[in-house]
Amino acid sequence: MLKLDKTEIWLVVSALVLLASAFLLPNWLTFILTLALAKALVVQGVVIQMRAGLVSFGQGLFFCIGGYSVGMGGAFLNIHDAFVLVALGVAASVGVAAILGLLMTRYRDIFFAMLSLALSMILYGLIVKNQALGSTDGFNVHDVSFLGWMPAGEDQKLVIFVLTVIVAGGIAIALNRYMKSGLGGVNEAIKENEIRVEFLGLSPRWILYANYLFAAGISAVGGAFTALATGHVDPEMAFWTTSGEFVFIALLGGTSHVAAPFIAAVLFALVRTYALELAPHSWQMILGFVLLAIIVFLPKGLWSLVAGKRRAAA
Amino acid sequence: MSTILETRGLNRSFGAVTAARELNVKIESGEVVGVIGSNGAGKTTFINMVTGYLPPSSGEILFEGKSIVGKSTREIIRNGMTRSFQVAQLFPEMTVLDNLLIALVAAEGPRPSFLGGLRSRSRIARADEILEEFAVQQYRNAIVSAVPQGARKLIDIAMALIGKPRMLLLDEPTSGVSVEEKFPLMDTVMLAVRRHKVTVLFVEHDMEIVERYVSRVLAFYSGEIISDGVPAKVFGDAKVQELVIGHGHGRKTEDKERSAA
Amino acid sequence: MTTLYAILIDGMIYASWLFMVAAGLTVIYGVMRILNMAHGSFYSIGAYTGASLVGWYFSGAQGAPYWSYALLLGAALVSGVVVGLLIEQGLLQFMYKRDEILMVIVTYALLLILEDATKLIFGVDPYFTFQPYSLLGRSEIGELTFANYDLALIAVAAVIGAACWLTLNRTHTGKVLRAVIQDREIAIAMGVNVKLMFAATFVVGTTLGAIAGALTAPAISVSPGIGVEVIVLAFAVVVVGGLGSIEGAIVGALLVGITRAAAVHLAPQIELFVIYGVMALVLAVRPQGLFGRDLARKI
CATH class of the missing domain: 3.40.50.300 (P-loop containing nucleotide triphosphate hydrolases)
Structure with missing residues (x-):
């Protein structure tokens, strides 16, 4: 039933390599990889929508809901199971998206971008002024258990890494299917000519709505794993510059392959680790120039380098 | 009548x-x-x-x-009841084949599946028949924006007819x-229309x-x-x-x- | 009653500030269809140059303190014009044919660059230049006292608003600009030098941003990140009023300003929420903004 295509086999192999390497890599590196993969899931949320022509400058909204659900579930609802907490984040996020999506799907282009930004800033504004949620400092996430098992200290980090890899791998396969499906094709069609899609008897709005919910769900997974890994959440998660970073990584990788956001996110995280040390005040500037270079020279993202080489070789 | x-x-x-x-x-x-x-x-x-x-x-x-x-x-x-357009409404950055495949997906129902692949063998076979019917086979793999006006019009009409x-x-x-x-x-x-x-x-x-x-x-x-x-x-x-x-x-x-x- | 006055006057002050911040953004969008994400950076550049120049003036020079206002404005003019021109000529002019949404991303890249450039030039320590602010003293209105500097900002905002409106509606240049806004292609066909118009508009827009920054500098601590915070407020105002409309920016600023002042006095925990709440609400009901033109859709 589940026959894997070439991309999916590669995804599984990469996931296995990552899992095996968990025991070899230094702790700081697995930590960075965990955060990068979690972030990549949010970027996938941006990419899903980008493929249909919408740029979300507010994906941080769902990233934040995912993260805060984990934190608040532990602090206020006394839930300590990681799986339940992640599920809680996804449910909360998709629930919010189900309502906001009705509004959002009426907008395109810069209006979609601006409204998504505004909505995430609303959440930011609410959290910043809320003392119970630690205001601008955020708060710490309680220790979690995994189906009753509670590993200690560094082991917990490792478990979270393993979980992140597995979940990210699973989501990647699902996204790959989606991308190559009939509906995936229609998504690109919406980006290119929405009116034609409508005159083929399809509802672009319904498709965009489904994307919005799906994107919200996986962004929340990303936020939840970020919260679990760092043990902390703060309102920055919903601030618009966080969302800007997701857009940046999405453009860096490009939208043409499901692996692109993962590679771009890992690259981004590694480069940042060094850049922040070497040149703390020019990191953003480097990002800016890279972004301009991508727009001008590689409009389909870094992935086009890989794809281009392959085509030249074939 | x-x-x-x-x-x-x-x-x-x-x-x-x-x-x-x-x-x-x-x-x-x-x-x-x-x-x-x-x-x-x-x-x-x-x-x-x-x-x-x-x-x-x-x-x-x-x-x-x-x-x-x-x-x-x-x-x-x-x-x-479908329509064609004065200025052909196609997906300009896709190949002609993909344009038809999308139309075929749409013809299958209002809620396309996210599981089966877009380029299924049966859809491609059907698209090839349509390309032949409208005499635009030579543009099969061309990007629409590189296809001449007349052929684009034909593809536009072909897409309108796909939904039967x-x-x-x-x-x-x-x-x-x-x-x-x-x-x-x-x-x-007119030949296609009569058929x-x-x-x-x-x-x-x-x-x-x-x-x-x-x-x-x-x-x-x-x-x-x-x-x-x-x-x-x-x-x-x-x-x-x-x-x-x-x-x-x-x-x-x-x-x-x-x-x- | 006192609270009502406080809300109204605070709201007016805040609205004038918002309008100054948003004016450049709406001018640039109105003419060039570029939603300039880097607008906040021009605000921060203006604030930094203003603050450092005035700081230098008060620490060493022997002039009358009132000259510091001229220095603030001068700093804003020079930095806004120079940086604006540099960016328009060096980057944007090559990208005018691109999508609106792509331009958002281009200007986002610009924002990232300018943010760090500001840090590299001015350092990361905050600048305080309170002298021009305290120089004007305070006045009492009923039981409330207000800084005269803040009240003067209302006048400045009014002057800026009037100047923008008059230029656009009562001068020859304004007529040409409106032609460009109506239909770029036809304007070109009529012999309008659209390139020049665009360059000028961008520079005017960035300079307006820099002026807002320079005039705000004495009232705040000028530190990294002020531009990033300001840009979303400016978006809110402009989106509420209708992208590209000066009248809209005025109404948007008043609406957001007074709502926020009301929130500050009545329910401080929703202060930020209301700003974006107003924005989201207007977008939901009237996506083109209160004064925006209808969005036509055609086959």
């Missing part, structure tokens, strides 16, 4: 301007009806109302006996197409095309139908000669495109 489309007392005004006045039309299934009239005569308004793009101010539109007023464009399409409509509205099928291309293009289209047994309503500026391909003509002037009948009768009508053909005939294709844009 049965009536496929009927309008009763259809009116539409934009502010003080009346774009459609008391339109009563009955189209029998299997007819090929040409709609003529100079710019602003109300052709486009008529087509837009019939396709659900524009709601009428008053009046009734019956498609196969059922009212379609207030229905969305999408519902009307799903009910069996019972009625097709052609919006200036030969505008933007060169003089040498226009007859072969119309021959291909699919589709009733056709088409708007056209080019009187040569209208005369050659339609079985009946509706001549519009200032929001009203001033003549309705076989081409010989309508073109022989003095009023039509003066008000419609005098305006619309003999202008170059480029002019038409510009004034319509």
